[in-house]
Amino acid sequence: MQASETELMLKGYGLTTAELFYRMPDYRNVLNIFVWQEYDLAPDYPRLFGFIDFWKGQIEGPLHSVRFTYRKLLSPGKWRNVVGELVLH
Template sequence: MTDAAFLARLEGYGLTTAEIHYHRPDAPSLLQLFVWQDHDLAPDFPVLFEFLDHWRREIGAALHSVRVAHDALIRPAEWRAVGGIVEVP
């Protein structure tokens, strides 16, 4: 049995983190922070945009900004020998 998350990573999905800044209706002068993380497909980010659509529809907090970081967890490793010692960058 193969893990579905592992198969998704093989298809190009990687760990995506979004830093979401927003204003709550009861405290509009305060900037709040929410951190969201899931596996998503860069550069289109369909999972993140689905979450943001849900946020706009269902949550009464106005989005201020979204900062996204993405890392493909499975990729070729880089190795180099320096003076007979193998270093991993």
């Protein structure tokens, strides 16, 4: 069973977005961009590097460069359980 996005964020995962610049297989002078986004763990980024390894082994377009950003959207210290709500006029 796969964990939900909230469970991943509570375990320390953050949203990783990568732009992969690659050369077209038939036109080596043309660069194209592929955008990849997944929840991953910093600083090792196992999912990102796993995807890059997959790309190198299975995709014909050779990578030119990779640019990525990482954002932790939620951390365990920011999570709190609310048991009630009080509405004031």
